[in-house]
Each structure stands twice: as structure tokens, then as C-alpha cells.
Amino acid sequence: MPSGRTHIKICGTTTLGDALDAAEAGADAIGLIFAPISKRLVAPDVARSISLAVGPGVGRVGVFLGQTVAEILHLADAARVSAVQVHGGFSGAELAELAGWYPVVRVVSPQTLPQDPEALLPPHLTLMLDAPQPGSGQPLDWAGLAPHFPAGSWLAGGLGPHNVAEAMGALHPAGVDAVSALEHAPGLKDPARVRAFVAAVRRADAGPDEQKHGAAGC
Numbered sequence: 467m468p469s470g471r472t473h474i475k476i477c478g479t480t481t482l483g484d485a486l487d488a489a490e491a492g493a494d495a496i497g498l499i500f501a502p503i504s505k506r507l508v509a510p511d512v513a514r515s516i517s518l519a520v521g522p523g524v525g526r527v528g529v530f531l532g533q534t535v536a537e538i539l540h541l542a543d544a545a546r547v548s549a550v551q552v553h554g555g556f557s558g559a560e561l562a563e564l565a566g567w568y569p570v571v572r573v574v575s576p577q578t579l580p581q582d583p584e585a586l587l588p589p590h591l592t593l594m595l596d597a598p599q600p601g602s603g604q605p606l607d608w609a610g611l612a613p614h615f616p617a618g619s620w621l622a623g624g625l626g627p628h629n630v631a632e633a634m635g636a637l638h639p640a641g642v643d644a645v646s647a648l649e650h651a652p653g654l655k656d657p658a659r660v661r662a663f664v665a666a667v668r669r670a671d672a673g674p675d676e677q678k679h680g681a682a683g684c
Contacts, residue, residue, distance in 0.1 A: 480506055482516050496526060501531035513528070529551045573596050575596060592619070
């Protein structure tokens with residue numbers, strides 16, 4: 467990934483059309499949620515068809531909560547994802563086992579952020595900070611989090627076209643992840659909002675001059 471380019475993930479994708487729209491808009495990855503409690507739960511066979519259709523140029527991240535390592539690996543293989551994102555309690559050994567098969571995104575809230583993330587996470591894992599209730603649309607306190615935000619981490623939690631540039635300016639995340647602000651109903655994306663989100667991130671990547679130019683052209 468080029469230096470200065472923020473990775474973009476469009477999470478909670480449940481339809482092939484939404485996946486293709488995200489890819490066309492310029493998203494780097496889509497999120498396919500397998501957490502049973504989620505309003506955006508996608509069946510493994512549907513996720514597989516999405517993964518095969520979007521191809522290797524777009525990351526397919528399986529999102530898990532409450533499953534065992536064995537269940538995660540089974541679902542990830544069935545759905546042909548390219549990475550896994552895990553919420554909830556996992557030991558270092560479990561994370562290391564997952565990392566032996568897939569790139570792993572480990573999600574934590576600010577309240578559970580490790581004091582020394584690099585020491586507690588196995589190598590090659592990516593940390594993502596999200597709200598205590600993922601998918602709630604509630605943004606984090608970016609200013610309060612700034613002194614403690616681990617370099618190279620991703621950011622989620624209430625991000626949308628209207629605020630992602632502010633969040634990026636405060637925390638400089640390696641990647642950003644959006645869900646509810648890009649939907650017209652849970653699990654169903656609004657293509658215009660997805661395009662606007664990607665464009666807002668790229669303007670923020672380009673710097674203040676491009677942000678002003680983009681705002682003037684709205």
C-alpha cells in the first residue's frame with residue numbers, strides 16, 4: 467500500500483451488488499459479518515459467491531464474534547475470505563493460531579485497549595479500535611484517544627462521509643472501517659454514501675488543499 471494512503475473497508479456487506487459497488491467506488495476491502503447476533507449476518511454460501519465475484523483485488527474480511535478458532539477457520543474457508551476480523555476474548559495462542567492461516571484484525575474498544583499492544587499481539591496482527599457496541603454508529607472520542615492511539619492501527623465506530631476526514635486528522639489511522647453511516651437499512655448499502663465515503667478519505671489523504679477543493683465542488 468502506498469505511503470500516505472489510508473486503507474478503506476466497507477463492512478456489513480450482505481449482497482453481491484453492494485460488494486461490486488464498493489469495489490467500483492475504490493474500497494480496498496469489504497467486511498462479511500458472521501457474528502450470529504448481527505443484523506448484517508451473511509450466510510456462508512452468499513459470502514462465498516460475493517468473494518468469488520469481487521476477485522482478489524478487493525480484500526474479503528470475515529468478521530467474527532463468539533465463535534471458536536475452529537469455527538472461524540471453517541467459516542472463513544467456506545466463504546473464501548482473505549482475512550479475519552475478531553471481536554471478543556481471544557488468548558494470544560488463539561490469535562497466533564488464526565494468524566497462521568489468515569491475516570488477523572483484532573478489534574478492541576478504548577476501554578480494553580492494551581497498555582502495550584505490540585507486546586500483547588502476535589506478529590503480523592492488525593489492531594482496530596471500535597466502539598464498545600460495533601455497528602452502533604457511535605463515534606469514538608478522537609481527541610481523547612489521540613495520545614493513546616497505537617501507530618498502524620485501524621479506526622472504526624460511527625465513521626461516515628461527514629466525519630472521516632476529522633477522525634483521520636486526529637488519529638492518522640492506517641485504515642478506516644464504516645458500516646451504519648453508509649446504509650439505507652441494516653445490511654443494505656447506499657451506493658452514493660459509499661462513493662462519498664471513499665472520496666472523503668482520498669481527499670483527506672491528499673491534504674488540506676485537496677479537501678478545500680473537494681468541499682468547494684460539492
